Amino acid sequence: MTSRRELxxxxxxxxxxxxxxxxxxxxxxVWGATTSPVDAAAAAGQGCTVEPDVGSALRRAAADDALxxxxxxxxxxxxxxxxxxxxxxxxxxxxxxxVKEPVAAAVxxxxxxxxxxxxxxxxxxxxxxxxxxxxxxLFDGAPWVVSVDGGGDRAVWxDRAVWxxxxxxxxxxxxxxxxxxxxxxxxxxxxxxxxxxLLAAVLASVGARGGPLALALxxxxxxxxxxxxxxHPELVRAMCEGNRVxxxxxxxxxxxxxxxxxxxxxxxxxxxxxxxxxHLARRAFDASRGGSDRGSVQVDLETPGxxxxxxxxxxxxxxxxxxxxxxxxxxx
Amino acid sequence: MTSRRELxxxxxxxxxxxxxxxxxxxxxxVWGATTSPVDAAAAAGQGCTVEPDVGSALRRAAADDALxxxxxxxxxxxxxxxxxxxxxxxxxxxxxxxVKEPVAAAVxxxxxxxxxxxxxxxxxxxxxxxxxxxxxxLFDGAPWVVSVDGGGDRAVWxDRAVWxxxxxxxxxxxxxxxxxxxxxxxxxxxxxxxxxxLLAAVLASVGARGGPLALALxxxxxxxxxxxxxxHPELVRAMCEGNRVxxxxxxxxxxxxxxxxxxxxxxxxxxxxxxxxxHLARRAFDASRGGSDRGSVQVDLETPGxxxxxxxxxxxxxxxxxxxxxxxxxxx
Numbered sequence: 001m002t003s004r005r006e007l008x009x010x011x012x013x014x015x016x017x018x019x020x021x022x023x024x025x026x027x028x029x030v031w032g033a034t035t036s037p038v039d040a041a042a043a044a045g046q047g048c049t050v051e052p053d054v055g056s057a058l059r060r061a062a063a064d065d066a067l068x069x070x071x072x073x074x075x076x077x078x079x080x081x082x083x084x085x086x087x088x089x090x091x092x093x094x095x096x097x098x099v100k101e102p103v104a105a106a107v108x109x110x111x112x113x114x115x116x117x118x119x120x121x122x123x124x125x126x127x128x129x130x131x132x133x134x135x136x137x138l139f140d141g142a143p144w145v146v147s148v149d150g151g152g153d154r155a156v157w158x159d160r161a162v163w164x165x166x167x168x169x170x171x172x173x174x175x176x177x178x179x180x181x182x183x184x185x186x187x188x189x190x191x192x193x194x195x196x197x198l199l200a201a202v203l204a205s206v207g208a209r210g211g212p213l214a215l216a217l218x219x220x221x222x223x224x225x226x227x228x229x230x231x232h233p234e235l236v237r238a239m240c241e242g243n244r245v246x247x248x249x250x251x252x253x254x255x256x257x258x259x260x261x262x263x264x265x266x267x268x269x270x271x272x273x274x275x276x277x278x279h280l281a282r283r284a285f286d287a288s289r290g291g292s293d294r295g296s297v298q299v300d301l302e303t304p305g306x307x308x309x310x311x312x313x314x315x316x317x318x319x320x321x322x323x324x325x326x327x328x329x330x331x332x
Numbered sequence: 333m334t335s336r337r338e339l340x341x342x343x344x345x346x347x348x349x350x351x352x353x354x355x356x357x358x359x360x361x362v363w364g365a366t367t368s369p370v371d372a373a374a375a376a377g378q379g380c381t382v383e384p385d386v387g388s389a390l391r392r393a394a395a396d397d398a399l400x401x402x403x404x405x406x407x408x409x410x411x412x413x414x415x416x417x418x419x420x421x422x423x424x425x426x427x428x429x430x431v432k433e434p435v436a437a438a439v440x441x442x443x444x445x446x447x448x449x450x451x452x453x454x455x456x457x458x459x460x461x462x463x464x465x466x467x468x469x470l471f472d473g474a475p476w477v478v479s480v481d482g483g484g485d486r487a488v489w490x491d492r493a494v495w496x497x498x499x500x501x502x503x504x505x506x507x508x509x510x511x512x513x514x515x516x517x518x519x520x521x522x523x524x525x526x527x528x529x530l531l532a533a534v535l536a537s538v539g540a541r542g543g544p545l546a547l548a549l550x551x552x553x554x555x556x557x558x559x560x561x562x563x564h565p566e567l568v569r570a571m572c573e574g575n576r577v578x579x580x581x582x583x584x585x586x587x588x589x590x591x592x593x594x595x596x597x598x599x600x601x602x603x604x605x606x607x608x609x610x611h612l613a614r615r616a617f618d619a620s621r622g623g624s625d626r627g628s629v630q631v632d633l634e635t636p637g638x639x640x641x642x643x644x645x646x647x648x649x650x651x652x653x654x655x656x657x658x659x660x661x662x663x664x
Contacts, residue, residue, distance in 0.1 A: 123551035143549050178548055188546035192539045196553035198603065199531050201610020202589045206582060207524045208613035212649030214520035215620045216510055217475050219455035221528035221560045222617070228553045229614035233607045240603050250538060251594040255587065257534045262583040271530065271572050275565045278533020281540035282561035285554070288547045317544030 005029065006066035007169065008057050010080055012039040012050070014125060015096050016071025017134035019173060020048060025136045026172035029066075033057035039131040054080065058087035067165055070095035073235055074242035077103055081110035090114040094166045096122055098189060099242040100147055100182035118162045119147040119182060122175055123193065129232045137174070143319060144175035145185045148311045160301050168323055176321050176331075179307075179314035190246035195254060197236045198247075200229040288317055294332035301326040337361065338398035339501065340389050340420075342412055344371040344382070346457060347428050348403025349466035351505060352380060357468045358504035361398075365389035371463040386412065390419035399497055402427035405567055406574035409435055413442035422446040426498045428454055430521060431574040432479055432514035450494045451479040451514060454507055455525065461564045469506070475651060476507035477517045480643045492633050500655055508653050508663075511639075511646035522578035527586060529568045530579075532561040620649055626664035633658040 009020045009032040016032065017039065024030045031049035033056070034040050044050045051057035061068045068091045072080050077097060084093065093115050097103050100119045107117045124142035126133060146167045149159075167177045180188070204226040207214055218226075228236075240247055261274040299309050310320070313330050322329040341352045341364040348364065349371065356362045363381035365388070366372050376382045383389035393400050400423045404412050409429060416425065425447050429435050432451045439449045456474035458465060478499045481491075499509045512520070536558040539546050550558075560568075572579055593606040631641050642652070645662050654661040 123549050125552060142551060145549065178545070180545055184545060185549075188542050188549045191542040191546050192550040192554040195538060196535060196557040198590070198593055198606060198610075199535055199557060200553070200614075201607050202586050202593070203528060203531055204610040204613035204617065205589055205606075206527060206585045208616055209585060210520050210523040210582075211647070212620065213510070213512055213516060213647050214523050215617050216646075216649040216651065217455050217477065217517075217520045218524040218617055218620075219474060220457060221532070222524040224556045224559045225528040225531060226610070226614050226617065227556045229610040230618065231611075233604070233611040236607045236611075237602070237604045240607070241597070241601055244597055244601050248594060248598050250542075251590065251597070253538045253541060254534055255590055255594060257537055258530070258583065258587055258590065261530055261534070262580060262587060265573070265576055265583070266580050269573055269576050270569070272565070272569045274530060274537075275533050275568045275572070278530075278536040278558075278561040279563075279565040279568075281536035282532075282558050284540055285536065285547050285550055285558065286562065288544065288550075314548075315543070315545050317548040319548065 006061075006064050008032070008061035008066045008068045009071055010034070010054055010057060010068065011071035011076075012036070012043050012131050013071065014129045014131075014133045014138075015122065016069070017043060017131040018136065018138035019069060019071060019096065019122075019169075021134060021136035022139060022173035023169060024048070028169070028172065031057060031060065036130075042131040054083050055087050058083055058091070061091055062088040066091070067169065068093050069169075070097065072097070073238045074099060074102065075238045077106050078110070081106055084115065085111045091116075092162045092165060093117040094120050094162070094169075096120060097242070098193065098239040100145070100185045102242050104147070104149065104182050116159065116162045118159055118166045120166050120170065121145045121185060121189070122170065122173070124175070129235060139170070140174040142175045143178045144170035144173070145178045145180050146170060147182050147185065148179045148307050148314070149181050160307065163307070164301055164323060164326065167320060167328070171320070171323055176319040178319050179310035181311060184315065186243050186246045187249070190243050190250040191253075194240045194243055194247045195250045197228050197231065197240060198251070199254070200226050201236075204229040296321075296329060296331045299328045299330055301328065338393075338396050340364070340393035340398045340400045341403055342366070342386055342389060342400065343403035343408075344368065344375050344463050345403065346461045346463075346465045346470075347454065348401070349375060349463040350468065350470035351401060351403060351428065351454075351501075353466060353468035354471060354505035355501060356380070360501070360504065363389060363392065368462075374463040386415050387419050390415055390423075393423055394420040398423070399501065400425050401501075402429065404429070405570045406431060406434065407570045409438050410442070413438055416447065417443045424494045424497060425449040426452050426494070426501075428452060429574070430525065430571040432477070432517045434574050436479070436481065436514050448491065448494045450491055450498045452498050452502065453477045453517060453521070454502065454505070456507070461567060471502070472506040474507045475510045476502035476505070477510045477512050478502060479514050479517065480511045480639050480646070481513050492639065495639070496633055496655060496658065499652060499660070503652070503655055508651040510651050511642035513643060516647065518575050518578045519581070522575050522582040523585075526572045526575050526579045527582045529560050529563065529572060530583065531586070532558050533568075536561040628653075628661060628663045631660045631662055633660065
């Protein structure tokens with residue numbers, strides 16, 4: 001496992017720019033590239049190393065044996081992977097895109113067999129976008145999924161080293177690492193990340209259709225419920241459309257429950273079961289935030305079945321809070 | 333119009349307790365009563381005047397000619413109105429319940445013709461409840477609806493004096509006054525206050541049904557979107573069920589839009605129109621928060637048609653920011 005800690009970030013928007021700042025703060029050697037002249041100028045203006053184009057940044061990564069991190073919208077992934085295949089075909093690769101199965105499929109199409117890829121996704125963000133909106137603190141305490149999908153034996157061993165490097169980056173950025181497969185991530189993200197954006201959009205529209213009086217009466221519940229509708233719509237669209245199958249499933253769940261609430265309210269005048277179920281669910285969520293009272297375990301990445309063990313723990317909501325060599329500290 | 337500024341608050345939970353503190357701070361003579369021993373003890377412990385029961389608080393209001401404010405859950409309104417009819421049948425009456433037409437109907441059933449009633453509703457709150465959760469600052473900058481429903485000529489004149497007194501209380505509490513009819517309030521509140529609670533409940537449930545991993549990945553969008561699901565479920569239930577007709581209408585709007593998004597995503601893979609419409613709506617909401625650049629007007633309550641003028645202005649999203657004698661300063 002590498003100890004050189006060099007990182008090449010492609011895409012210098014909110015997430016990529018924040019990773020670059022946080023990794024730099026943690027002592028990594030970092031450089032980046034972006035197709036956005038605004039973000040490039042802003043990053044360079046803060047003293048960051050910005051290569052003139054994506055190709056040169058990737059060639060430097062190949063020469064220096066750096067970890068490459070893709071931080072572009074899902075719709076730009078295919079283009080950037082074409083560049084990776086050309087300029088750094090044997091690099092260690094990760095990404096921070098909000099969907100994992102489609103990105104992994106794109107990686108398989110473009111850059112196998114040379115590239116060693118482990119997908120990742122920090123669950124952090126704001127409704128703002130671009131380099132200027134980022135900060136080195138963005139990931140403090142946030143969950144950051146690092147994929148534990150394994151291939152054959154050799155691939156698993158390769159993945160394990162890259163997994164540790166990507167997990168180390170996430171921890172260095174102040175996040176805690178949640179191990180999950182790409183499919184598990186996408187199903188969960190549809191429910192807790194993509195669906196919230198669509199519900200916020202619908203709520204904002206329903207409010208606005210009530211006219212100026214309704215908007216004038218919008219207070220805490222409306223402000224909170226529509227906050228992420230302020231996000232850049234093209235980024236939200238790309239994120240949601242990239243996770244189509246899992247998101248349709250989550251939408252069906254939401255439509256079923258909302259329809260049941262509507263039917264109960266219209267027929268019996270009551271919404272108690274919907275409200276109580278939601279309250280219990282939110283309390284479960286709050287409890288899961290409240291830190292651990294279920295103890296912690298260690299998982300050594302060099303032991304057989306380590307990745308499977310991490311995957312099982314992740315499914316229980318566990319998170320890796322530290323990595324010492326190959327030993328993961330896992331908090332339940 | 334009275335200048336004695338005496339206020340009797342029935343119910344000392346989050347809202348009632350906050351009104352009592354804010355009015356006290358503004359120089360009103362205030363006292364309260366509650367059926368909750370916990371809230372009564374907490375309020376008395378902070379030096380507030382708490383009468384031993386609702387009846388004695390109302391008798392004092394009748395003797396002192398004080399304004400009576402009902403701050404109880406909708407489900408308790410009928411009971412308290414029975415007490416009002418018995419102990420203070422000719423008082424000036426307002427309330428801060430989250431639905432206005434059903435409360436107005438209950439007032440007509442119980443306490444006419446002696447009572448002069450003007451309903452109101454401060455659009456403020458937190459997910460906590462009870463006296464301990466309240467504060468004198470709760471209404472700072474918040475919209476506070478004061479109903480402008482008028483009766484016959486005499487009733488309108490009577491209402492106008494009570495309207496000014498209730499509006500003055502809201503302004504003294506730091507809020508701005510939004511004039512609206514009870515029906516307009518209920519339709520708007522269904523969209524921007526009651527629907528957000530049901531969407532938050534459904535989102536929380538959909539997230540929890542994704543298991544511990546999904547909850548572990550919940551970040552900003554899930555936290556914001558489910559925040560009000562932490563509210564006391566019986567209060568949410570009472571609020572939603574009290575506004576049944578308007579809320580079914582808002583739910584149908586939300587179900588229609590969410591269903592359209594689902595259909596578009598499943599068939600074409602796109603959700604752009606939903607996301608863009610929500611984004612524009614949220615920007616309109618933000619713009620409506622951003623203070624006025626459309627100027628202000630004065631409306632004198634003593635001029636003919638004043639209440640109708642206020643109602644028209646409220647429908648445009650205007651708010652009363654000050655009241656000097658009978659002259660309302662209205663900001664567009």
